[in-house]
Amino acid sequence: MTIAYMITKGDIGGAQTWTRDQVHLFDGKEKQILITNKPGWLSDECSNLAKIFYFSKIERIFSILTLFSIVRVMRNQSVKTIVASSANAGIYARLCKILYPKVRVVYVSHGWSCIYNGNRFKKLFIMVEKLLSYITDAVLCVSEKDKYDxxxxxxxxxxxxxYIRNCVFPRSTAPFKVKGERIKVLFLGRLEHPKRPDLLIEAISGNPNFQLDIVGDGPLRASCKSSDNITFHGSIYNFNDFFKYDLFALISDSEGLPMAALEAASSGIPLMLSNVGGCPELITNNGLLVENCPDSIKKALICIEQNYSFYREQATSKSKDFDLSKHYAQYRQIYLSCS
Incomplete structure (x- = not known):
């Protein structure tokens, strides 16, 4: 059986990381292909595990010629299931169903952009998503909030x-922080909307009890303030040093279920996340949720500092709850419609 993963862009991101992990999860079990816009991080990560096809117009205005070309690939590769992530890829995947009815289409929601980012076209985008669902075999949600929406x-x-909650392959767990040392905080993510590194920077700037490392780059970098206890590392390819930190912080205006937070949770470090999207589903005494204002973030930082041993013990005990390999059978049932 052949599974085709389709995603609009191959640059590094949450949906791309999820797709990469799926390819690794099914490696050696099913034939796999990947369809995206151009070579990039995702194709590099999957080059030895899946046959890759590039369609540059998949990220632009809809092209009927691109659709026919994708369907041709589906037929030639005897694809049984398309697993589509992101809006444009989701449209192409669903329309493939019309021209190639034997294929099974699974659309993956990583946070409903039609709701959160629709602005004045919100109702129209929601209507389109509802109509597309009628030519979709399954809609896979990565959080309870996405399922509800x-x-x-x-x-x-x-x-x-x-619904299968996002998970990751196990990460190296972190050693306990030495008492008295300042807390090392990690922010990992692309510096662009909807991320709010500015709020975290304002809350931590100048506080000698905390060291903030920001890993990522993007258009918001130019407006981020500097401070002696804040270090900008830029983008780090395949960052996996969560175990070197004491706290993971992600402040954002909207999220589905952030992959970076899952990776940090798998490493056994406490989380501090914005109270948006599926983030509350990751917090059960292993960290704190905050509102998107500096005062709320400051109060949470103080609380975590004063009760660090408790939050760290909880985070360590829950680190095994985020193991992706435990869910292989569930994904297979959804993708291949079998028990």
């Missing part, structure tokens, strides 16, 4: 909505 807001038929 799929059924209650977009009105996708409940029988088509599936």
């Amino acid at each position: 799929a059924i209650e807001v977009i009105k996708i038929p409940a029988k088509k909505v599936k």
Whole structure:
């Protein structure tokens, strides 16, 4: 059987990391292909595990010629299931179903952009997503919040909505912080909307009890203030040094279920996340949720500092709850429609 993963852009990001991990999860078990816009981080990560096809127009205005070309690939590769992530890829994948009815289409929601980023076109985008769901075999949600929005807001038929909480392959766990040392905080993410590194910087700047390392780059970097206890590392290819930190902080205006937070949780370090999207589903005494204002972030930092041993013990004990390999059978059932 052949699974085709389709994603609009191959640059590094949460949906791309999720796709990479799926390819690794099914390696050696099913034939796999990847369809994206151009060579990049994702194709580099999957080059030895999946056959890759590039369609540059997949990220632009819809092209009927691109659709026909993708369908041709599906037929030639005998694809049984398309697993699509991101909006444009989701449209192409669903329309493939019309021209190639034997294929099974699974659309993966990494946070419903039609709801959070629709602005004045929100109702139109929601209507389009609902219509597309009728030519979708399954809508896979990565958080309970996404599942709720799929059924209650977009009105996708409940029988088509599936839920498997995002997970990651186990990470190296971190050693306990030496008492008295300042807390090393990690912010990992592309510096662009909806991320809010500015709020975290304002809350930590000048506080000698905390050291903030920001890993990532993007258009917001130019407006981020500098401070003696804040270091900008830029983008780091395949960052995996969570175990070197005492706290992971992600401040954002909207999220699905952030992959970086899952990776940090798998490393056994406490989390401090914005109270948005699926983030509350990752916090059970292993960290704190905050509102997007400096005062809320400052209060959470003080609370974590004063009760660090408790939060760290909780985070360590829950680190095994985020193991992706435990969910292989569930994904296989959704993708291949088998028990």
